[in-house]
Amino acid sequence: MTLPRSYRQPGVVLTDHHFTVPLDHDRPDGERIELYAREVVANDKDPERLPWLLYLEGGPGFGARRFTGRQAWLERALADHRVLLLDQRGTGRSTPLNRQTLPARGTPAEQAAHLTHFRADSIVRDAEAIRPALTGGAPWTVLGQSFGGFCATHYLSTAPEGLTAALITGGLPSLHATATEVYEAAYPRIERKNLAHYARYPMDVDRARRIAAHLAERPAELPGGYRLTTEAFQSLGLMLGAGDGSHQLHYLLEDAFVTTPAGPALSDAFLHAVQVHLSFAGHPLYALLHEAIYAQDPAAPTAWAAERVRAAHPRFDAAKALAGDGPVLFTGETIHPWHFTSDPALAPLRETAGLLASRTGWTPLYDPAVLAANEVPVAAAVYHDDMYVDTAHSLATARAVRGLRTWVTDEFEHDGVRAGGPRVLDRLLSLVRDEV
CATH class of the missing domain: 3.40.50.1820 (Alpha/Beta hydrolase fold, catalytic domain)
Structure with missing residues (x-):
């Protein structure tokens, strides 16, 4: 010492x-x-x-x-x-x-x-x-x-x-709950937070749909090199778990676009603000170990639990939402394989993350x-x-x-x-x- x-x-x-x-x-x-x-x-x-x-x-x-x-x-x-x-x-x-x-x-x-x-x-x-x-x-x-x-x-x-x-x-x-059980309980809760946000700010339904549709056609690159896809945009829902998070998300969405000679574009200010919220540069262990904190069964890998469980909740599928007239739902405290391709702070660790997701032998906590x-x-x-x-x-x-x-x-x-x-x-x- x-x-x-x-x-x-x-x-x-x-x-x-x-x-x-x-x-x-x-x-x-x-x-x-x-x-x-x-x-x-x-x-x-x-x-x-x-x-x-x-x-x-x-x-x-x-x-x-x-x-x-x-x-x-x-x-x-x-x-x-x-x-x-x-x-x-x-x-x-x-x-x-x-x-x-x-x-x-x-x-x-x-x-x-x-x-x-x-x-x-x-x-x-x-x-x-x-x-x-x-x-x-x-x-x-x-x-x-x-x-x-x-x-x-x-x-x-x-x-x-x-x-x-x-x-x-x-x-x-x-x-006792496994990572899978944690996320099976989480997704309905995350959906409730989304619906509460849209009830408070109904104008954000159209704003989020417009941003998601734009990104589906033209993913953006954030100032730090982060690839902003529709899925990455949805992960801004992490904000909804904080006391003022719904309000801050509303302010973020309200001026996302600017008019340019080539037509509407996501503004530099919006992309900069999104970079601050989405980058794991300051806390990469959050992404690497997030599912491992729930791992207690020596025989069971976490196996990208949040990604697997999401498939059972089609309302979080942005493409399906955009094909209809429903709201685009944001996700929450969930880590997915695509984080390790979109985020330059995580991309070099993609294989490491995959090995952790497939690991067995975890000890009870x-x-x-x-x-x-x-x-x-x-x-x-x-x-x-x-x-x-x-x-x-x-x-x-x-x-x-x-x-x-x-x-x-x-x-x-x-x-x-x-x-x-x-x-x-x-x-x-x-x-x-x-x-x-």
């Missing part, structure tokens, strides 16, 4: 921490990788001995959010915690993995084998490896957003002695027996009809974890812990402390 360095932002003191951990925790004497984490403490509490709160970002594949000062839920957390924002292995400043670095691992098969060490099980073992150096061995509270909640559930299954409490927002996973005997205080915000995480799956898991308290709400979408500011975290802290 290198010596930490501290600096200040308004209202907070930040400290950079660097660690080395085993790539494979079952081989502690083998290859090691670097982890980065940022400590945040209120400037007036810096000298105090405060309990620690570990934040695990959603994803997979996203580094911890870069806050300025006391933004969002940090305002509440810093009232009584020292916070650690961990860049999970392979993300941010933690030995990042992408099209530029993965080739150093060797062949696509060797890259795929390497990536098997970047799921929730390894992330939790990283947390346990660095905890003694930060807390002196004391347990800490974990706050897991989305995929971070999957990690927190694994934490409860395998290392509950490291936890004072677990707080989960939009991230209670099914303990949750231990129902341990969770049924859980003694760690746990509270979870479950968002009603969350587009990203199935509410029924989450509630079934809530019933399976001894002592877990839920807050089921339709006040927020999947990003409630960010959009709701301090309120969401305050509610969960009150639940684990039996204050409500």
Whole structure:
């Protein structure tokens, strides 16, 4: 571990921490990788001995959010915690993995084998490896957003002695569902989000149809080289899972075209904005590992589950929608083989992604027996009809974890812990402390 360095932002003191951990925790004497984490403490509490709160970002594949000062839920957390924002292995400043670095691992098969060490099980073992150096061995509270909640559930299954409490927002996973079952539950939910968007903005039905029809004849190239096809355009539906996502999608669609001497064309401004939403350049592990986070059956590959299940939902077929008069439905948190041909950030990893999709031998991530005997205080915000995480799956898991308290709400979408500011975290802290 290198010596930490501290600096200040308004209202907070930040400290950079660097660690080395085993790539494979079952081989502690083998290859090691670097982890980065940022400590945040209120400037007036810096000298105090405060309990620690570990934040695990959603994803997979996203580094911890870069806050300025006391933004969002940090305002509440810093009232009584020292916070650690961990860049999970392979993300941010933690030995990042992408099209530029993965080739150093060797062949696509060797890259795929390497990536098997970047799921929730390894992330939790990283947390346990660095905890003694930060807390002196004391347990800490974990706050897991989305995929971070999957990690927190694994934490409860395998290392509950490291936890004072677990707080989960939009991230209670099914303990048993396969990737196929996850997407079988997801597509009807995604369709509901589409229909709600079009009910709010009926003018977007024609706008989306016009854009989809244009792309069906003339796929566009985005500024970064991304090939914008009709399918890629539909994947903008990922926006519909956020609190303001429907509104932002509406604004994106409303000025897509400009009139040129050659006729209507998609505007540079539109194509630039779409590039920001669609490119995986900043988070390639999201695409590579997204279905692997659901893989728990040693005998079953994920086998491009979202693509297979989509075929059973013809209303998402844009060509059929354009042949009739129905709306073009957007997809959601789904990864498809075409992502690895359309996106220059993913294209060099196409074979690696295919090998991960066909891989067997995945290990279970949750231990129902341990969770049924859980003694760690746990509270979870479950968002009603969350587009990203199935509410029924989450509630079934809530019933399976001894002592877990839920807050089921339709006040927020999947990003409630960010959009709701301090309120969401305050509610969960009150639940684990039996204050409500």
